[in-house]
Amino acid sequence: MLLTRLITTKKRRSGRLTRRGKWVIFSVILILVYLTGGMVYFSIFSHASENAMVYMNSTDTVSVSEIDDGYLFDGPGTENAFIFYPGAKVDEKAYAELMMKLADEGIDCFLISMPFHMALLGKGKADNVIEAYSGKGYKHWYIGGHSLGGAVAAIYAAENSDKLDGVVMMAAYATKKLDQNLKAMTMIATNDHVINTQDYEENRKNLPPDATEVVIQGGNHSQFGDYGDQRGDGEATISRDDQTKQVCESIVHMVGPQIDVQTDLQEE
Numbered sequence: 001m002l003l004t005r006l007i008t009t010k011k012r013r014s015g016r017l018t019r020r021g022k023w024v025i026f027s028v029i030l031i032l033v034y035l036t037g038g039m040v041y042f043s044i045f046s047h048a049s050e051n052a053m054v055y056m057n058s059t060d061t062v063s064v065s066e067i068d069d070g071y072l073f074d075g076p077g078t079e080n081a082f083i084f085y086p087g088a089k090v091d092e093k094a095y096a097e098l099m100m101k102l103a104d105e106g107i108d109c110f111l112i113s114m115p116f117h118m119a120l121l122g123k124g125k126a127d128n129v130i131e132a133y134s135g136k137g138y139k140h141w142y143i144g145g146h147s148l149g150g151a152v153a154a155i156y157a158a159e160n161s162d163k164l165d166g167v168v169m170m171a172a173y174a175t176k177k178l179d180q181n182l183k184a185m186t187m188i189a190t191n192d193h194v195i196n197t198q199d200y201e202e203n204r205k206n207l208p209p210d211a212t213e214v215v216i217q218g219g220n221h222s223q224f225g226d227y228g229d230q231r232g233d234g235e236a237t238i239s240r241d242d243q244t245k246q247v248c249e250s251i252v253h254m255v256g257p258q259i260d261v262q263t264d265l266q267e268e
Contacts, residue, residue: 048093052226055096062103064096068132069125070113073099077106080255081138082168083126084111085119085145085153087225092117094227095146101248107255108138119145119152126156130163142183142255144168146224147194151175157182158206168251170224171195174206184211185254187247189219191234214250219243 056071058064063074070092082102086092092113099109110129115121126143141164145153150172157167158176166183167174171192178184184207188200218237222230224247226240236243 046090046094046227046230048091048096049226049228052094052096055100056093059100062100067110069128071111073103073109073111075103075106075108077108078137079139080107081133081141082107082109082251082255083129083141083143084109085143085149086112086114086117087145087147087149088119089117090225090227094225097226098244098248101244102251105248105252107252119149123152123156126160140165140255142166142168144170145172146170147172147221154178166254168254170247171221173200173203175203177206178208180208182208183254184208185214185250186211187214187216187250189216189221189223189243191218191236192221193234194221194230194232212254216243216246
């Protein structure tokens with residue numbers, strides 16, 4: 001009888017351990033599936049077009065160099081600097097043409113590389129840039145971005161208004177109250193089917209009273225960068241070059257190119 005009880009007890013314990021073991025194995029497998037899925041998700045992103053890559057090369061007027069947090073487009077201007085946060089899961093180099101054109105107009109640009117191409121994971125990268133280049137003589141700092149990058153840039157601006165002169169939100173909006181002394185600009189394209197227009201309207205309350213809104217007729221979400229067509233977006237009725245030109249001109253108008261750069265251009 002004693003031997004029978006010992007055998008029965010051992011079997012019961014063995015059964016319990018087996019069930020626990022199965023749950024451990026199942027949990028490990030579940031974690032691995034989530035990790036693998038996450039790696040796959042973050043490894044898929046929109047690449048810069050061949051046209052965009054052309055603007056990653058220095059010209060006679062703008063020097064393009066790699067820095068710790070991305071790339072610096074260093075043009076003839078000396079006082080204005082613009083930090084740019086790319087859209088979610090978009091190669092930052094897709095915005096190279098805009099950065100080049102702004103730098104050529106006298107606004108040096110810092111194109112930021114984000115962890116896993118997600119601006120939410122690198123919100124504070126502007127701090128690194130401002131600290132590293134504070135000795136270069138810039139008098140005015142601006143920040144901006146596209147889509148999620150623009151929203152994250154706005155959050156940074158709301159939390160660091162003492163470091164900045166203004167913020168630019170392309171197909172994006174401010175989810176936190178911005179300081180009324182900040183220059184603020186929102187840009188929206190009429191054929192953008194990606195942005196949540198209801199959220200855009202509801203968050204107008206977070207903008208300073210004198211904020212500027214730029215409406216690009218015929219533009220869409222994807223053409224704020226150069227990475228091809230984005231899923232779910234509307235079809236643009238203007239060229240990407242035209243949209244980029246309008247974006248550039250609007251930013252230059254808000255920031256104002258350097259007087260010495262304007263003089264040089266007039267003399268030429």
